[in-house]
Amino acid sequence: MRKNEVKGIFNLINTSDKICIAGHKAPDGDCIGSVMALYNFLKPFNKNITVMIDGNIPYNYKAFTDESIILKNYDNEEFDLLFVLDTSDTKRLGKFEDVLKKSKKTVVIDHHKTNEGFGDINIIDNEMSSTGELLYDILKASDLDISVEVAVLIYIAILTDTGKFSYTNTTSNTHRKAAELIDLGVNVSEIDNIVYNSKPSNIVRAFIDCVSGVELYYENRLGITAITKSILDKNNADIADIDGVVEYIREIKEVEVSCVLKENDEGTKVSLRSKNNIDVSAVSVKYKGGGHAKAAGFELNENIENAKKIIIEEFKEYFV
Numbered sequence: 566m567r568k569n570e571v572k573g574i575f576n577l578i579n580t581s582d583k584i585c586i587a588g589h590k591a592p593d594g595d596c597i598g599s600v601m602a603l604y605n606f607l608k609p610f611n612k613n614i615t616v617m618i619d620g621n622i623p624y625n626y627k628a629f630t631d632e633s634i635i636l637k638n639y640d641n642e643e644f645d646l647l648f649v650l651d652t653s654d655t656k657r658l659g660k661f662e663d664v665l666k667k668s669k670k671t672v673v674i675d676h677h678k679t680n681e682g683f684g685d686i687n688i689i690d691n692e693m694s695s696t697g698e699l700l701y702d703i704l705k706a707s708d709l710d711i712s713v714e715v716a717v718l719i720y721i722a723i724l725t726d727t728g729k730f731s732y733t734n735t736t737s738n739t740h741r742k743a744a745e746l747i748d749l750g751v752n753v754s755e756i757d758n759i760v761y762n763s764k765p766s767n768i769v770r771a772f773i774d775c776v777s778g779v780e781l782y783y784e785n786r787l788g789i790t791a792i793t794k795s796i797l798d799k800n801n802a803d804i805a806d807i808d809g810v811v812e813y814i815r816e817i818k819e820v821e822v823s824c825v826l827k828e829n830d831e832g833t834k835v836s837l838r839s840k841n842n843i844d845v846s847a848v849s850v851k852y853k854g855g856g857h858a859k860a861a862g863f864e865l866n867e868n869i870e871n872a873k874k875i876i877i878e879e880f881k882e883y884f885v
């Protein structure tokens with residue numbers, strides 16, 4: 566990360582009045598943590614700041630968000646400065662995609678290798694575990710104080726995108742930064758309880774239904790299951806609240822690629838995880854999606870059954 570890029574960002578902040586911070590649709594911990602960290606960090610600047618995220622905030626991140634500052638609809642308001650965090654391409658902004666056209670300046674901060682840089686300033690580093698980790702470097706470079714609230718939000722971003730510091734994106738630097746955040750006041754076990762040990766029972770039941778539907782192909786090396794509308798309805802659950810199914814399927818010893826198909830009104834959202842050497846972002850990019858080598862996703866205008874056939878066919882070349 567170049568020092569003059571960070572300087573450029575803070576110059577833009579200082580000369581802007583209306584600022585918007587956007588994250589990707591169907592937000593995860595890295596998205597919400599990064600967006601809210603930047604929001605809280607910028608509060609003392611006394612600007613007019615709003616947040617844009619398309620989709621519900623999962624129950625376990627509600628304590629860290631302020632729903633009153635999150636825009637529900639985009640009414641073509643003009644922003645002096647737009648931050649787009651953790652969002653590999655503009656389509657991932659969902660219903661807020663048009664905001665880019667109306668914003669005078671855009672700053673993109675991301676760690677997805679598939680991000681081509683659609684901002685005026687782009688800080689994209691795929692060596693970073695999470696957007697939160699990258700944002701932490703940027704905030705530190707400003708030489709301004711980082712509050713406990715901001716430290717907690719960055720910690721959540723890093724914690725969730727590294728799978729509790731277990732994925733290959735976790736580096737010694739990631740741990741050093743986590744240590745600094747703990748020194749700033751993050752309570753590790755308290756955060757763990759809020760983020761991971763606070764599931765409502767209906768969410769756990771929906772999770773079990775999803776996991777129990779797993780199908781294994783290619784000598785158990787590909788595992789697929791679906792989060793269907795009927796499972797959600799049966800358990801009165803919101804899709805935003807069902808997390809970790811694709812990671813759970815990957816826990817099967819022989820599974821190298823796990824896949825979860827999420828049924829929605831447009832078709833099927835595909836989430837892929839890889840355990841070893843298979844780069845699932847390659848398949849994802851083929852279908853205009855994005856992501857990382859070990860975690861990627863895309864959308865298909867197909868029902869669950871057809872989507873499943875497509876996935877099985879796509880991975881044939883890896884497993885046969």
Ligand SMILES: [Mn+2]
Nearest residue numbers: 595651696726
């Ligand atoms: Mn991320």
